[in-house]
Structure formats: structure tokens, C-alpha cells
Amino acid sequence: MVVLATKCYVEGDARSRALDGMGSMLDDDLGELSVEWTVGVRDDDFVSVTVEGEDATVARNLLRERWGEIPTDGRLTAGETYTGTLESWDDEGFVLDAGTRVRVPTSELGLGPGSPSQIRDRFGLVQHLPLRFVAGDADEPARLADAERDRLYEWSRGAGRVNVNSATRGEVRATVNRAGHAGDIVTVERLGLLEQSIVCAEGTDPPGLLASIGGYLPAELKCVIP
Template identity: 70%
Template sequence: MVVLATKCYLEGDARGRALDGMHSLVDNEVGDLRVEWTVGVRDDGFVQVDLGGADATVAENALAETWGEIVAHDEGLTRGETHVGTLESWDDDGIVLDAGTTVHVPADELGLGVGAPPQVVERFGLVQHLPMQFVYGGESGATDGDTATGADSGGNGPDATRLADAERDRLYDWQRGPGRVTVNSATRGEVRATVNRAGHANDIVTVERLGLTEQSIVCAEGTDPPGLLASIGSYLPAEMRCVV
């Protein structure tokens, strides 16, 4: 069994479509292995894949490598190691990630330039539930119900919880490109269909999958991200932000 660092928080038919899509994504990843699987959702919304068969361990490792893994409650986070959590909230003090336990990344440890966290969220086009990598700085073994804030004192410093370098690099790369629109609450197929329906198929390069229902629309040169967002916004009941 592996718990992936992506959530399914949709309801009704949308939830069913998302989980059907997740089954296909697992098939693409491990379908050639000697393994059987079922896809489900934990009470906290994280996607769980139960695997069996001769290659189950190989399959678990492959899925964890692609999606990131939420550590078991009885193991907890490991100090100094990189983990993945989903973006849950933000305020002037920092951002909060869900990594199976609540993780607080202080504002000074974001490493994404000037501005308070809400300004950073807007500037980099971050949406709720976006999977993000962080380096845990708290005590080893933080478990569900704990709040992982950083050093033993809970403050900033050399041991504070911070965004991983790879995460910072990814977000800065977004800004260097031609522009993006990030979306949650929709599968990649739904976002592509929406872009086509709105008549913008030629205005984008691709739709990049960030999580099961978090996507990034990569704009073509000359496409105005705010204009694209305005055009497709009425078709998608989603949170959307621009990267310009």
C-alpha cells in the first residue's frame, strides 16, 4: 500500500471521474508489472493505492517517485529530509501544508522573493491542494495531530522547515516561461476540454499535471494568461490563478 501526495476532494460524478482517471494513471505507471491494485481515498482526502502481486514493492516505489508519498502515521516526518505536502492555507505568517500532519513553513523560509505569503501565492499562481516539496526541520517523527513548525523552538533558523530547493526552482521556472494558468478541482482531461471549448486550443502549449486535480495550463508565446483565465473561468468551477 502507498499513500500518494495528491488529494481527491471532489464529490459526486466529478469524484468518480477523477478516480477513474487515477486508475488509468496507475495503469500507465505500473501496468506492465506483475501487480494488481485498487485505488481509494483516505478520510483525509489523500489517494491510497493498495497493491498486491510479485512486483508490488517495485510498483509502490514507482508510484511514490512519480507522485510523492505521504508517510505512515506511525513513522512520521524525518528531520532534514524532503517530503511532499499539499498546500492548504496561507497568511502573513507563512503557508500550511498537509503532509499527513500539518506542516507550517514560515514566511522567511519560502525563499520566493519579497512580499508576504499571500502576495507570493498570487505572484506564483499557487492554488489550494497544490503538491509542494519541503524540507522538514522539526523533531523527527512528527505524527498526525502534531503541527510541524521547524526548529525545536518552533521558530525560524538553520533548522526551520523550508520549501525544498527543487520546489523553489520549479516555481521560478514558471515565471521565466511564457505564462501559465494554474487550476484546481479539475482533471487534466477536463481542463484540456475546457480550453478547446472556449476556442483557445492554439493559445496553449500543453496542460501540465501537477496533481490528480491540480493542473497548469502552459500558455503559448503571445497568449495573455489573465485573458485566458477570464475566457475559461465561467466553464470551470475551480480556483484559478495566473503566473505572468
């Protein structure tokens, strides 16, 4: 079993749609391998995939590479890179969920000046967004991984984005189309199972796009303004 570093935290029909979407993605990723798989959701909302068959090892490695993995024993090795979901934030930093709570102090975010809330707003970090980090220990605190910092800074250099949680990629695409903004975006980039990033086209105003689609989505939406 591989516990993926992405959560399914919605309920009812939305949960069924999300898990159907996960099934389609697994079909795309693993369909050519000699494996059978089943999808589950742990009590802490992390998605798990049980894989069996001749190519099971290859399949598990593909899943780890695409989604990141939550250690099933909850243990993190100092200096190793993991993926956790953004659980909460306060004046002291971010708290990530990687099967165990991991605090990344403000000084170790590496995303420039400001409080954690200001940094979250500046980079459009919605709750539950998967973020890579380097585990710490008693002597060294955890920090955001260099690759994660690079990704977030790259967001701020583009044409702008609107990040969304609590919705599948298909739902976000449909919402953009329904609001009449299909021509104002480049793509919808998948960040997690229920976390998406709408990449704006040149000349599109991210706050304006957010205001237009916000009424259609029962979700948290945050802008990245270049």
C-alpha cells in the same frame, strides 16, 4: 499501501471522474508490472493505492517517485524531503498537509519578497497544490525544498501559465478547447490529481485566458505572468 501526496477532494460525479482518471494513470504506470492494485481515498482526502503481486515493491517505488508519499504514521524526519499539499496561508507563511500540518514560515519560502498571499498570487499557487519541502524540528523550521523553488521560478520565466484546481487534466483540456483556445496553449501539465497547469503559448495573455475559461470551470484559477 502507498499514500500518495495528492488529494481527491471533490464529490459526486466529479469524484468518480477523478478516480477513473487515477485508474487510467495507474494502468499506464503499472500496466507492464506483475501487480494488482486498488485505489482508495482516506478520510483526509489523500489517495491511497494498495499494491499486491510479484512486482509490488517496484510498483510502490514508482508511485512514490511520481506522486510523493505521505507517511502513514504521520511522522516526519528533520532534514528529509517530503511532499505536502498547500492547505492554507496567512501572514506567517504557508501551511502544508503531509499527513500532519507543516508550517513553512515566510522567511523559509525562498520565493522573494512579499507576504505569503502576494507570493501565492505571483507564482499561481492554487490550494491543494503539491509542494516539496524539507522537514524541520524544534531548532530549525521547515522550508520549501530547493527543487521546488527552482520549479516555481522556472514557471515565472516562461510564456505564462494558468493554474487550476478541482479539475482533472482531461476536463481542463476540454474546457480550453470549448472556449476556443486550443491554439493558444502548449499543453496542460499535471501537477496533482486535481491540480493542473495550462502552459501558454508565446503571445498568449494569461489573464485573458483565465477570464475566457473561468466561467466553464468551478475551480480556483491563478495566473503566472512572466
